[in-house]
Amino acid sequence: QKEVEQNSGPLSVPEGAIASLNCTYSDRGSQSFFWYRQYSGKSPELIMSIYSNGDKEDGRFTAQLNKASQYVSLLIRDSQPSDSATYLCAVNPRYGQNFVFGPGTRLSVLP
Amino acid sequence: GAVVSQHPSRVICKSGTSVKIECRSLDFQATTMFWYRQFPKQSLMLMATSNEGSKATYEQGVEKDKFLINHASLTLSTLTVTSAHPEDSSFYICSASGTSGGRYEQYFGPGTRLTVT
Numbered sequence: 001q002k003e004v005e006q007n008s009g010p011l012s013v014p015e016g017a018i019a020s021l022n023c024t025y026s027d028r029g030s031q032s033f034f035w036y037r038q039y040s041g042k043s044p045e046l047i048m049s050i051y052s053n054g055d056k057e058d059g060r061f062t063a064q065l066n067k068a069s070q071y072v073s074l075l076i077r078d079s080q081p082s083d084s085a086t087y088l089c090a091v092n093p094r095y096g097q098n099f100v101f102g103p104g105t106r107l108s109v110l111p
Numbered sequence: 112g113a114v115v116s117q118h119p120s121r122v123i124c125k126s127g128t129s130v131k132i133e134c135r136s137l138d139f140q141a142t143t144m145f146w147y148r149q150f151p152k153q154s155l156m157l158m159a160t161s162n163e164g165s166k167a168t169y170e171q172g173v174e175k176d177k178f179l180i181n182h183a184s185l186t187l188s189t190l191t192v193t194s195a196h197p198e199d200s201s202f203y204i205c206s207a208s209g210t211s212g213g214r215y216e217q218y219f220g221p222g223t224r225l226t227v228t
Binding site for chain 2: 042096
């Protein structure tokens, strides 16, 4: 069974700090990886996608992928209270297949 | 990113009535659409997967006769909650997946909050 695991949190960081969110997946052949942000009462929003090993940066966000360790992470630099949300890790095992979502990590950025 | 719309955003209905929710992908052709349900403070729960022109595939425990899904085109899927009851009150979210810019991605609609009285 394909699984995606995340620490449910809550992860609390002070404003301005780096928030580090982690995700592991079980299907070694997975092709693509995504991070979604979900604010309370809203639907998930795609914020990052990563397809190859290494780092991918977009503004204050950096996604890191290590396929050998089956590990994906999301770093948020200079965390702001507006970053407080649940972050969902998603894995697409094969092109065209259903995405597998993790349970999400709740992040709280304290002013 | 791609845009997925949902209508209505919020609906209140009486017990025993049916409610239809529309999901549209506005700027890309969605090969697959998904319907999720989310209760307060809980994770997304996948209800069903639908491909254009074929019957939906329902997750275990989801009643296909109660949650009717129609995926008539590459841009439109509908979910009808039939004979709704208060326990069906939830946040229903659709998503669409397809190729955008050469990549296979999935985008969510804004969700529909259903309250059954």
